Amino acid sequence: MKNASLDLAGLAAMDTAEALRLLKGVRDAALSGRRPKVGPRADIDESWQRMLRRGLDPERDRRAGLLPLEELERRRLASPxxxxxxxxxxxxxxLAEGAQHIMVVADAEGRLLWREGSAAVLRKGDSHGFVVGADWKEELVGTNGVGTPLVSRRPVQVHSAEHFVSTHHTWTCAGAPITDPRDGRLIGVVDISGPLSTMHPATLALVTSVARLAEAELRNRHHEALDRLRSVASPLLGRLGGRAVAVDANGWPAAVTGMAPPGRLPLPRSVRAGRLWLPSLGLCTFEPLPGGWLVRLDEASPEPAEQGRVVLDLSRPRRPCVTVTGASGSWSHELSPRHAELLYVLARYRDGRSAAELAQDLFEDPSRTVTVRAEMSRLRRHLAQVLAHRPYRFAEEVEVELVLPERPADLLPHSSAPAVRRGRLP
Known part of the structure; x- marks a missing residue:
């Protein structure tokens, strides 16, 4: 029988000293391998297990050096x-100032780029190393409101002894990841932190809402940029023959002629003017436009004779990517967590998987075929030439290389999919 788990509302209703004693008891039991009467919350338990597998010292964090001022400024200016x-x-x-909190904003590597809020709490944050330029990755400082959301890709609140490292037990924090809707990349996290007495169960919901507002702002800016590109590209496309599409730097179409509007085109990391091969369209000619590219399909050139090679690189826990190489060039694409899971399973099962089997592999529920089919449809827009279906699989003539982390425990750490959990076993 599974033990009961803590909840934030219950912790907030307790006296601070009582909540601290309870959480320390839960943590001590977890560290010693005992089963407490009341277990940690799911996100906290997953993080603790990652820290135990890494052998992180629960009594002392490992602080990296601060970023030099020049590098800090470079990251700030380059960050979305x-x-x-x-x-x-x-x-x-x-709100942070009034509630004796501070707000911190970190990039996707866990480096704190901005920090604002209550002056008194800022001084307390200094003693924790919670300063601009510091590295708060989970594997370095343990379970926390910056590093843990970057791994789980979910909003997380970490209170007192829920921090894996004991030197942070006087602190409470709530962080939410921020994803750039233009390319699906995880770009950072926003976090609210402060002393134990400032803990409130609604803090996480507030931080999550503001993170979603930030993503909505990026989405609005993206739509405005596409409108500007469309105003430039539409008259040009009207004078062209053949098939062509105008896309922004992230591959989103703004205008099209001679063909059905495509979904987002996966572009090479470094796009250049001239002829390039795209897995979804074949050989194309790229011409620069203000804010994007004119992509003209090469009608006279045949499709590449060979399907080529696929490298699924899962060696970097936060940046899974796939690289496709064909007769006319290569292309790389950073994967979403779900697409990384799906391609990992297909790389393991070269004979293919049905929608029900993939649903079992990902969700432990073979009935969730609608979700699987929708995600596979999105994947095949980008990888149509190397992915087959009925069953879903890599095409037989494609060479597939799967690059895994050095430590099996680091395989897609955000994932709770049964197939991935099996892959983490030594």
């Missing part, structure tokens, strides 16, 4: 988070 910093400030800073 800069575009939504006003949204984050408006939604959280005033």
């Amino acid at each position: 988070l800069l575009e939504v910093l006003p949204v984050l400030r408006e939604g959280l800073v005033a």
Whole structure:
């Protein structure tokens, strides 16, 4: 019988000292391998298990050096988070100051780029190393409101002794990841932190809402940029013969002629003018446009004679990607967590999997075939030439290389899919 789990509302209703004693008891039991009467919350338990597998010291974190000022400024200017910093400030800073919290914004590597809020709490944050330029990856400092959401890709609240490392037990924090809707990349996390007495169960919902507002702002800016590109491209496309599409730098179509509107085109990391091969379209000619590219399908050139090679690289826990190489070139694409899971299973089962089998592999529920088919349909828009269906599989003539992390436990750490959990076993 599974033991009961803690909940944030219950912790908030307790006296601070009582909640701290309870959480320390739960943590001590987990570290010693005992089963407590009340277990940790699911996100916390998953994080603790990752830390135990890594052999992280539960009594002392390992702090990396701060970023040099030049590198900090470079990251700030290059980060998409800069575009939504006003949204984050408006939604959280005033509240943070009033509630004796601070707001921090970190990039996808867990480096703190901005920090604002209560002056008194800022000083307390200094003693925790919670300062601009610091590295708060989970594998470095343990379970926390910055590093843990970056791994799980879910909003997480971490209170007191839910922090894996004991030196952070006087702290409470709630963080939510932020994803760029233009390309699906995880770009960072926004976090609210403060002393134990400032803990409130609604904090996580607030931080999550503000993170979603930031993503909506990025989406609005994207739509405005596509409208500007469309105004330039539409007159040009009207004078062209053949098939062509105008796309932005992330591959999103703004205007099209001679063909059905495609979904987002997966572009090479470094697009250049000239002839390039795309897995979904074949050989194309790229010409620069203000804010994007004109992509003209090469009608006279045949499709590549060979299907080529696929490299599924899962060696970097936060940046799974797939690289497709054909007769006319290669292309790489960073994968979403779900697409990384699906391709991992297909790489393991070269004979293919039915929708029901994939649903079992991912969700432990063979009835969730609608979700599987929808995700596979999205994948096949990008990988139509190397993915087959009925059953879903890599095409027989394609060479597939699966690159795994050095440590099996680091395989897709965000994933709870049964097939991935099996793959983490030594």
